[in-house]
Amino acid sequence: MGTLVDQFNAYRSKMNEKILGSDNKVMKRIYSVDTLTYQDGALSSKVKEMLGLVSSMVLRCDDCIKYHLGKCYELGVTTEEIFEIFAVANVVGGTIVIPHTRRAVEYWEELTLG
Amino acid sequence: MGTLVDQFNAYRSKMNEKILGSDNKVMKRIYSVDTLTYQDGALSSKVKEMLGLVSSMVLRCDDCIKYHLGKCYELGVTTEEIFEIFAVANVVGGTIVIPHTRRAVEYWEELTLG
Amino acid sequence: MGTLVDQFNAYRSKMNEKILGSDNKVMKRIYSVDTLTYQDGALSSKVKEMLGLVSSMVLRCDDCIKYHLGKCYELGVTTEEIFEIFAVANVVGGTIVIPHTRRAVEYWEELTLG
Amino acid sequence: MGTLVDQFNAYRSKMNEKILGSDNKVMKRIYSVDTLTYQDGALSSKVKEMLGLVSSMVLRCDDCIKYHLGKCYELGVTTEEIFEIFAVANVVGGTIVIPHTRRAVEYWEELTLG
Amino acid sequence: MGTLVDQFNAYRSKMNEKILGSDNKVMKRIYSVDTLTYQDGALSSKVKEMLGLVSSMVLRCDDCIKYHLGKCYELGVTTEEIFEIFAVANVVGGTIVIPHTRRAVEYWEELTLG
Amino acid sequence: MGTLVDQFNAYRSKMNEKILGSDNKVMKRIYSVDTLTYQDGALSSKVKEMLGLVSSMVLRCDDCIKYHLGKCYELGVTTEEIFEIFAVANVVGGTIVIPHTRRAVEYWEELTLG
Numbered sequence: 001m002g003t004l005v006d007q008f009n010a011y012r013s014k015m016n017e018k019i020l021g022s023d024n025k026v027m028k029r030i031y032s033v034d035t036l037t038y039q040d041g042a043l044s045s046k047v048k049e050m051l052g053l054v055s056s057m058v059l060r061c062d063d064c065i066k067y068h069l070g071k072c073y074e075l076g077v078t079t080e081e082i083f084e085i086f087a088v089a090n091v092v093g094g095t096i097v098i099p100h101t102r103r104a105v106e107y108w109e110e111l112t113l114g
Numbered sequence: 115m116g117t118l119v120d121q122f123n124a125y126r127s128k129m130n131e132k133i134l135g136s137d138n139k140v141m142k143r144i145y146s147v148d149t150l151t152y153q154d155g156a157l158s159s160k161v162k163e164m165l166g167l168v169s170s171m172v173l174r175c176d177d178c179i180k181y182h183l184g185k186c187y188e189l190g191v192t193t194e195e196i197f198e199i200f201a202v203a204n205v206v207g208g209t210i211v212i213p214h215t216r217r218a219v220e221y222w223e224e225l226t227l228g
Numbered sequence: 229m230g231t232l233v234d235q236f237n238a239y240r241s242k243m244n245e246k247i248l249g250s251d252n253k254v255m256k257r258i259y260s261v262d263t264l265t266y267q268d269g270a271l272s273s274k275v276k277e278m279l280g281l282v283s284s285m286v287l288r289c290d291d292c293i294k295y296h297l298g299k300c301y302e303l304g305v306t307t308e309e310i311f312e313i314f315a316v317a318n319v320v321g322g323t324i325v326i327p328h329t330r331r332a333v334e335y336w337e338e339l340t341l342g
Numbered sequence: 343m344g345t346l347v348d349q350f351n352a353y354r355s356k357m358n359e360k361i362l363g364s365d366n367k368v369m370k371r372i373y374s375v376d377t378l379t380y381q382d383g384a385l386s387s388k389v390k391e392m393l394g395l396v397s398s399m400v401l402r403c404d405d406c407i408k409y410h411l412g413k414c415y416e417l418g419v420t421t422e423e424i425f426e427i428f429a430v431a432n433v434v435g436g437t438i439v440i441p442h443t444r445r446a447v448e449y450w451e452e453l454t455l456g
Numbered sequence: 457m458g459t460l461v462d463q464f465n466a467y468r469s470k471m472n473e474k475i476l477g478s479d480n481k482v483m484k485r486i487y488s489v490d491t492l493t494y495q496d497g498a499l500s501s502k503v504k505e506m507l508g509l510v511s512s513m514v515l516r517c518d519d520c521i522k523y524h525l526g527k528c529y530e531l532g533v534t535t536e537e538i539f540e541i542f543a544v545a546n547v548v549g550g551t552i553v554i555p556h557t558r559r560a561v562e563y564w565e566e567l568t569l570g
Numbered sequence: 571m572g573t574l575v576d577q578f579n580a581y582r583s584k585m586n587e588k589i590l591g592s593d594n595k596v597m598k599r600i601y602s603v604d605t606l607t608y609q610d611g612a613l614s615s616k617v618k619e620m621l622g623l624v625s626s627m628v629l630r631c632d633d634c635i636k637y638h639l640g641k642c643y644e645l646g647v648t649t650e651e652i653f654e655i656f657a658v659a660n661v662v663g664g665t666i667v668i669p670h671t672r673r674a675v676e677y678w679e680e681l682t683l684g
Contacts, residue, residue, distance in 0.1 A: 015672035018679075023650075026657035027671075029375045034665050037205045037368050042194040047161060048202055051168045055206040056666065058169045058322075060517070061630070063669035064206075080156040080479070087482035088162060091151045092169040092178075094286075094322030095490050096512065099519035101483075102471035109474075129330035132337075137308075140315035141329075143489045148323050151482050170324065172664075174403070175288070177327035194365070201368035208628075208664030209376050210398065213405035215369075216357035223360075243444035246451075251422075254429035255443075257603045262437050265547045265596050270536040275503060276544055279510045283548040284438065286511045289402070291441035292548075308498040316504055319493045320511040320520075379661045384650040389617060390658060396621045397628045397662040400550075406662075422612040430618055433607045434625040434634075436514075436550030516631070536593070543596035551604050552626065555633035557597075558585035565588075 002110035008066050038071070046075040050085055057089035057097055057104070065104050073111040082108055116224035122180050152185070160189040164199055171203035171211055171218070179218050187225040196222055230338035236294050266299070274303040278313055285317035285325055285332070293332050301339040310336055344452035350408050380413070388417040392427055399431035399439055399446070407446050415453040424450055458566035464522050494527070502531040506541055513545035513553055513560070521560050529567040538564055572680035578636050608641070616645040620655055627659035627667055627674070635674050643681040652678055 019027055038048045049071040056064035072082065086104065090097045133141055152162045163185040170178035186196065200218065204211045247255055266276045277299040284292035300310065314332065318325045361369055380390045391413040398406035414424065428446065432439045475483055494504045505527040512520035528538065542560065546553045589597055608618045619641040626634035642652065656674065660667045 012672070015675055018675050019656075019668075019671060022653050024653040024657055026375060026379050026661060027653065029371070029378065030657075030660050030665065030668075033368060033371045033375060034205055036371065037201055041198050042192065043164075043198045047164065048198070050157075050161065051164060051199060051202045052206060054165045054169050055172045055202065058324075059172055059206070059666050061666045061669060063672075064666050078156060083478045083480040083483065084155050084157045084162065085165060086475075087151055087480055087486075088165045088169065090322070090486050091148055091482060092166060092173070092322050092324055094318070094320050094325070095486065096286075096320055096515050096517045096520050097322070098475075098486075099517060101475060102468070102519075105471055105474050126330070129333055132333050133314075133326075133329060136311045138311040138315055140319060140489060140493050141311065143485070143492070144315075144318050144323065144326075147482060147485045147489060150485065172666075173324050175324045175327060177330075178324050197364050197366040197369065200361075201366055201372075204372050204664070205368060206664050206666055208660070208662050208667070209372065210401050210403045210406050210628075210662055211664070212361075212372075213403060215361060216354070216405075219357055219360050240444070243447055246447050247428075247440075247443060250425050252425040252429055254433060254603060254607050255425065257599070257606065258429075258432050258437065258440075261596060261599045261603060262547055264599065265543055269540050270534060271506075271540045275506065276540065278499075278503065279506060279541060279544045280548060282507045283510050283514045283544065287438050287514055287548070289438045289441060291444075292438050306498060312497050312499045312504065313507060315493055316507045316511065319490055320508060320515070376661055379657055383654050384648060385620075385654045389620065390654065392613075392617065392621060393624045393655060393658045394662060396625050397658065400552075400625045400629055401662070420612060426611050426613045426618065427621060429607055430621045430625065432550070433604055434550050434552055434622060435629070436546070436548050436553070438514075438548055439550070539592045539594040539597065542589075543594055543600075546600050547596060551600065552629050552631045552634050554589075554600075555631060557589060558582065558633075561585055561588050 002114065004066075004107055004110050005070070008063070008107075009070075012063070012067070046072075046077065049075055050077065050081075054085050054089050057086070057100060058093035060093070060097065060100050062100060062103055065100060066107050069104060069108055069111060073108075079108070079112065116228065118180075118221055118224050119184070122177070122221075123184075126177070126181070160186075160191065163189055164191065164195075168199050168203050171200070171214060172207035174207070174211065174214050176214060176217055179214060180221050183218060183221055183225060187222075193222070193226065230342065232294075232335055232338050233298070236291070236335075237298075240291070240295070274300075274305065277303055278305065278309075282313050282317050285314070285328060286321035288321070288325065288328050290328060290331055293328060294335050297332060297336055297339060301336075307336070307340065344456065346408075346449055346452050347412070350405070350449075351412075354405070354409070388414075388419065391417055392419065392423075396427050396431050396434075399428070399442060400435035402435070402439065402442050404442060404445055407442060408449050411446060411449055411453060415450075421450070421454060458570065460522075460563055460566050461526070464519070464563075465526075468519070468523070502528075502533065505531055506533065506537075510541050510545050510548075513542070513556060514549035516549070516553065516556050518556060518559055521556060522563050525560060525563055525567060529564075535564070535568065572684065574636075574677055574680050575640070578633070578677075579640075582633070582637070616642075616647065619645055620647065620651075624655050624659050624662075627656070627670060628663035630663070630667065630670050632670060632673055635670060636677050639674060639678055639681060643678075649678070649682065
């Protein structure tokens with residue numbers, strides 16, 4: 001994996017540990033509900049990660065986008081599918097989503113090209 | 115279909131006509147891109163409508179939610195799947211999505227129970 | 229003026245009085261800064277009201293949209309110009325702005341057709 | 343309590359039951375984390391409800407505002423304090439929060455005047 | 457032009473090419489509608505770019521702000537006018553717009569001072 | 571204080587001076603209303619800064635979060651209390667607040683550990 005992916009994962013892990021290391025029960029439960037949400041159910045993990053990705057895009061959260069791109073990559077979402085998700089996000093969310101799409105494309109390239 | 119569904123569709127059609135009846139080229143193109151977005155491609159229409167639904171929920175747009183619920187219903191999305199989409203939206207978007215989920219449940223009931 | 233306009237103005241006036249009637253200095257100052265903002269300056273009131281309108285649309289605040297539509301109407305903004313503002317709002321903010329545009333069109337019709 | 347309060351509570355209860363009545367585990371957990379969040383801890387319930395209120399205002403969720411106003415009222419927050427919370431919300435979130443403040447004032451009056 | 461401007465333009469061009477280089481028809485159409493939106497019409501390009509700028513500010517998208525600042529500069533918007541647009545954005549959108557205004561001022565200085 | 575805190579404060583001061591140095595009356599008044607908002611009143615400065623912090627978190631403004639964390643630190647808010655504010659923000663605003671919480675934890679550590 002390239003630099004962007006490594007940096008994102010390293011910072012994410014380090015800070016998640018600190019958050020979970022605090023004694024805040026609510027934060028812990030949020031993390032565990034979050035994990036539960038994307039597990040296979042009536043909808044597959046794959047579809048749920050796509051739902052997570054498009055939500056992150058319209059809400060314009062770069063880190064959330066990176067996380068779900070990583071998951072989509074692991075679960076075998078193709079580049080053509082990823083661009084269709086980008087399309088939905090840009091249509092629903094408007095041109096303010098474009099700058100986030102630029103960064104998403106860069107990150108996706110790193111994931112797929114290594 | 116029940117009252118909520120009928121009212122929503124009637125108002126939507128009436129006002130869309132007025133918007134398209136104006137001579138604004140940009141608005142017309144937005145409508146046509148919108149239609150294009152949800153057509154079968156690498157991802158099915160069904161998955162794309164789910165993407166549209168979850169986006170509408172995290173952005174908290176009741177009318178957009180109603181529209182995509184209607185489309186999901188037509189395309190055979192099940193109640194169990196709908197609730198899993200609601201779950202993603204509420205986890206990503208937080209408890210401020212709950213009031214919109216309440217109204218979504220009411221609308222979905224009307225769609226499914228007639 | 230039609231029903232929508234009257235109802236909006238009546239409720240707005242009644243509740244603004246209550247807010248200003250409270251002894252909260254910050255709220256009072258916000259109201260006075262708000263008034264100052266839209267006065268003629270390097271940019272005309274008219275352009276500033278258009279800026280207020282497009283901001284209200286992308287932030288999807290129906291009451292704010294109504295208020296600025298009323299001001300735009302008073303200041304002589306034409307229907308063609310209004311639709312170009314709607315176009316910018318829908319391109320920047322995406323299709324989630326469409327339901328607000330529908331209601332804006334309805335309100336604008338009442339303003340212009342009486 | 344007046345009409346607005348009763349209507350809000352009735353619809354909220356009815357739809358919450360339907361959501362919890364579904365077999366969606368994620369939704370159930372969100373509800374239980376939500377309850378946990380506002381319990382006495384390092385910060386009192388009262389301060390936490392104020393935090394919930396101001397968050398709901400800047401995110402412009404009328405139903406969330408109503409809910410937290412109800413809780414604040416039960417916990418003895420005064421009208422003067424409520425207006426200071428409104429002030430923070432309007433300063434941080436801008437004049438687009440004003441229409442929500444109008445409706446919040448109306449609801450608060452019903453809570454306090456019965 | 458200074459460093460910030462150059463970096464922004466270079467990254468923007470590079471990634472836009474990749475997005476347009478994908479075979480996604482929706483993304484292409486969004487780009488072409490976007491171009492159409494800001495052309496002279498009932499409103500001048502100049503006013504439309506101001507509308508784009510204020511929308512980008514209240515939606516707090518730094519890259520969108522930079523883009524529209526660049527366009528406003530090309531079209532002869534003055535510093536005094538720019539600050540009046542900032543004022544509308546900060547009043548409508550609240551103090552959360554201030555950090556974006558800081559970065560906007562820095563970028564505008566680079567545009568105007570070179 | 572560590573690097574993050576110093577950098578934030580330096581840039582903030584420098585750019586605020588430029589904004590206040592412009593002749594824009596509206597911007598000046600926004601700054602003065604902002605100061606007024608957080609002064610002791612029916613609610614203490616401390617509670618108001620907590621309200622400012624949680625608002626900044628749900629609106630996902632990293633710079634605003636940093637500013638209010640600095641103020642909370644000065645006013646004696648404890649780490650346990652800070653995490654309870656984070657908890658409210660993450661529950662109300664959803665998992666998209668998590669990346670901002672990560673950065674908030676890092677900044678808070680610098681404030682408290684020096």
